[in-house]
Amino acid sequence: MAVDTRPAAPPAQPAPARRARRPWLDALLVQVVAVVAAFLFAALVGAIIIMLYGESPFFVYATLWEFSTARLSDVARVLEQATPLIFSALAVAVAFKCGLFNIGVEGQYIVGMMTATMAAVWIELPLSIHLPLVVLAAVAGSMVWAFVPAILKVKTGAHEVVTTIMMNGIAVSLVAWALLNPLRTSETGFVDLRSDRFPDSATMPALAPSLGLEEQIPASAHLTWLFPLALLAALWVWFLLNRTRLGYEARAVGSSPGSAEAGGISIGATQLKVFLISGALAGFVGLNYLLGDAGFLGINYETTLGFTGIAVAFLGRNHPVGIVLAALLFGVLFRGEDGVAVATDLPREITVILEGLLILSVVVAYEIARRVQLRREAEIRREVEVEGGAHATA
Amino acid sequence: MPLLDLGAAIAIGLAYFTIIYLTGLGGLFSERSGIVNIGLEGLMIVGTVMGAWGAINWGPVPGLFIGAISGLLFAMVHAVATVTFRVDHIVSGVVINVVALGLARFLSQLFFGSSSQSTSGVPNFDTIDIPLLSSLPGGLGRAFQDMSPVTPFAFLLLIPVIFVLSRTRFGLRLRSAGENPEATRTLGVRVAPLRYGGVGISGTLAGLSGAFLAIEVNALYQEGQTQGLGFIALAALILGNWSPTRLMIGALLFGFAQAIPLRLDDAPVIGALPDQFVRMIPYVVTIIAIAGFVGRVQPPAAAGKAYEGAGGA
Numbered sequence: 233m234a235v236d237t238r239p240a241a242p243p244a245q246p247a248p249a250r251r252a253r254r255p256w257l258d259a260l261l262v263q264v265v266a267v268v269a270a271f272l273f274a275a276l277v278g279a280i281i282i283m284l285y286g287e288s289p290f291f292v293y294a295t296l297w298e299f300s301t302a303r304l305s306d307v308a309r310v311l312e313q314a315t316p317l318i319f320s321a322l323a324v325a326v327a328f329k330c331g332l333f334n335i336g337v338e339g340q341y342i343v344g345m346m347t348a349t350m351a352a353v354w355i356e357l358p359l360s361i362h363l364p365l366v367v368l369a370a371v372a373g374s375m376v377w378a379f380v381p382a383i384l385k386v387k388t389g390a391h392e393v394v395t396t397i398m399m400n401g402i403a404v405s406l407v408a409w410a411l412l413n414p415l416r417t418s419e420t421g422f423v424d425l426r427s428d429r430f431p432d433s434a435t436m437p438a439l440a441p442s443l444g445l446e447e448q449i450p451a452s453a454h455l456t457w458l459f460p461l462a463l464l465a466a467l468w469v470w471f472l473l474n475r476t477r478l479g480y481e482a483r484a485v486g487s488s489p490g491s492a493e494a495g496g497i498s499i500g501a502t503q504l505k506v507f508l509i510s511g512a513l514a515g516f517v518g519l520n521y522l523l524g525d526a527g528f529l530g531i532n533y534e535t536t537l538g539f540t541g542i543a544v545a546f547l548g549r550n551h552p553v554g555i556v557l558a559a560l561l562f563g564v565l566f567r568g569e570d571g572v573a574v575a576t577d578l579p580r581e582i583t584v585i586l587e588g589l590l591i592l593s594v595v596v597a598y599e600i601a602r603r604v605q606l607r608r609e610a611e612i613r614r615e616v617e618v619e620g621g622a623h624a625t626a
Numbered sequence: 627m628p629l630l631d632l633g634a635a636i637a638i639g640l641a642y643f644t645i646i647y648l649t650g651l652g653g654l655f656s657e658r659s660g661i662v663n664i665g666l667e668g669l670m671i672v673g674t675v676m677g678a679w680g681a682i683n684w685g686p687v688p689g690l691f692i693g694a695i696s697g698l699l700f701a702m703v704h705a706v707a708t709v710t711f712r713v714d715h716i717v718s719g720v721v722i723n724v725v726a727l728g729l730a731r732f733l734s735q736l737f738f739g740s741s742s743q744s745t746s747g748v749p750n751f752d753t754i755d756i757p758l759l760s761s762l763p764g765g766l767g768r769a770f771q772d773m774s775p776v777t778p779f780a781f782l783l784l785i786p787v788i789f790v791l792s793r794t795r796f797g798l799r800l801r802s803a804g805e806n807p808e809a810t811r812t813l814g815v816r817v818a819p820l821r822y823g824g825v826g827i828s829g830t831l832a833g834l835s836g837a838f839l840a841i842e843v844n845a846l847y848q849e850g851q852t853q854g855l856g857f858i859a860l861a862a863l864i865l866g867n868w869s870p871t872r873l874m875i876g877a878l879l880f881g882f883a884q885a886i887p888l889r890l891d892d893a894p895v896i897g898a899l900p901d902q903f904v905r906m907i908p909y910v911v912t913i914i915a916i917a918g919f920v921g922r923v924q925p926p927a928a929a930g931k932a933y934e935g936a937g938g939a
Binding site for chain 1: 664703707711712713716717718722723724725727729731732735736741760854857858861864883900903904905906908910913916917
């Protein structure tokens with residue numbers, strides 16, 4: 233697929249020239265080439281599909297971009313869409329760095345929405361206490377849901393992919409039960425199952441009024457304080473992974489469990505902590521929808537944010553900065569959908585196809601890049617050994 | 627509990643069994659060849675939308691066929707990614723599921739003018755009555771009346787599947803590719819085509835299962851109609867320890883578990899549980915099994931591992 237479009241690394245280069253280049257720069261270059269190639273490939277295949285519809289790809293891509301960036305309110309909608317995806321992708325990435333696959337973000341955030349709803353409708357408090365409490369309830373609910381696969385992994389070796397998939401299934405039924413029983417609203421006149429409406433003290437304030445942008449950003453764009461919080465979370469995850477002891481241990485366990493253990497790191501304890509952190513991040517995923525948009529939990533709550541988050545994490549290379557950029561891109565595609573529907577004859581779902589193409593080619597391109605990287609490192613190592621041998625005999 | 631209800635519940639359970647078993651068998655072929663396939667749900671989704679489209683235009687047989695072929699083609703994405711490019715199997719499987727959701731919306735818009743559902747009344751097969759069983763006394767005979775012919779087909783599929791896996795050259799080689807690809811290669815058998823075959827069969831059966839759901843069970847395509855049955859099939863496969871016979875037992879159990887909330891509300895003990903808890907049973911049972919609290923399940927030894935090919939290149 234994406235391989236052939238990518239200019240091959242020059243293998244015939246003389247050895248000294250390659251060694252002069254710094255390894256990290258070399259690695260970065262391979263990554264960048266892979267991403268660019270994947271984007272070009274996806275755009276190209278997308279263009280072919282668009283042309284089959286008799287539309288101009290340039291016009292469609294330009295429309296996508298314009299519709300999501302032209303006005304401040306469009307940007308706000310892009311950020312609204314990006315907010316939950318940043319959280320869910322961070323949740324996936326943290327676990328991934330430790331060699332764990334959290335497919336369960338989906339179930340974790342659904343349970344988080346349920347516990348947040350309980351805290352929102354059952355407790356009466358002033359905003360400054362109630363709102364943090366509701367957020368905390370979401371985080372706690374998600375962490376409980378993450379704890380089960382985590383402890384089973386550590387204690388029994390049950391593969392977290394299987395257990396989290398099953399926990400997702402249980403979560404859906406659990407929330408359906410909660411909505412049917414303890415959380416069901418006593419108000420009548422609703423067709424669908426739903427909870428009571430949340431009090432104002434459990435509603436996430438919009439960002440626009442605080443910035444004095446009420447004129448430009450209408451309330452229908454649900455851009456809340458959770459977006460800056462998502463950016464902070466990305467920063468925190470970076471700090472956690474790169475500047476703390478736990479982050480170091482997590483990466484050690486993720487890249488080489490054997491050496492990590494030999495180095496005195498407890499694999500189980502690290503995995504447990506990291507999985508709980510992942511679950512805590514998952515707790516924020518449903519909150520923009522729940523507290524910033526709907527204001528109640530209904531049976532038709534927003535789903536698949538967890539699975540999309542996995543795609544965003546792949547696209548962002550499990551790096552906080554990459555994740556924020558990838559989430560913004562998904563936001564642009566989501567918002568641009570309306571533009572495509574208005575300005576062209578294409579079905580709006582074309583953006584979902586573009587997303588899919590992009591994820592597929594990125595996943596393959598990264599894997600190829602990883603292998604190119606490994607091969608180069610092996611070559612450099614060999615050369616160093618050969619030279620070392622030459623010195624010894626001289 | 628009146629037997630009439632029990633009969634009706636069994637009938638629904640058998641429909642769910644068909645979905646879970648066909649998809650699970652698909653997963654079995656993929657995983658026995660060494661490729662973990664958590665994309666079964668996505669493959670089923672593609673089968674539902676394509677199958678409904680085929681049946682609306684040309685009738686149930688072409689509908690099921692188109693559903694199966696679409697599953698096969700979509701599964702090739704997983705095969706190319708995991709076998710040729712050696713992408714992590716879980717990563718690729720997740721991508722398959724995510725992409726399938728979007729693809730289904732796109733195709734549905736294209737075919738039916740609505741991204742979320744087709745018109746109802748998709749043409750399906752004439753139902754059949756199973757001889758003898760359908761005349762069981764009480765209400766029990768109802769379980770075997772008005773059955774889709776695909777259901778007995780799914781039951782009978784067990785025989786050729788066991789034969790292929792344990793008696794044919796392809797089946798034995800497929801299993802060896804999943805247990806020990808290095809040894810397979812040493813014997814001069816190429817691993818990649820076997821794994822392509824395994825993944826291809828998984829797509830075909832999952833697509834067929836999705837088409838069955840849309841055409842025969844619901845008589846319409848609807849977004850989200852698979853309801854995680856692909857994951858339940860995965861659960862049945864794990865619980866069935868990757869064996870076709872035990873998978874069948876698992877699929878029967880989980881199929882009936884799906885039917886209980888619909889028809890057996892007044893059954894003793896289990897009827898007292900809220901429906902939602904009954905729906906959790908397959909997932910809970912699988913977690914217990916995978917954690918090793920009851921027996922031990924053992925996946926194919928090389929499943930999930932990339933095979934680097936001869937010489938590591």
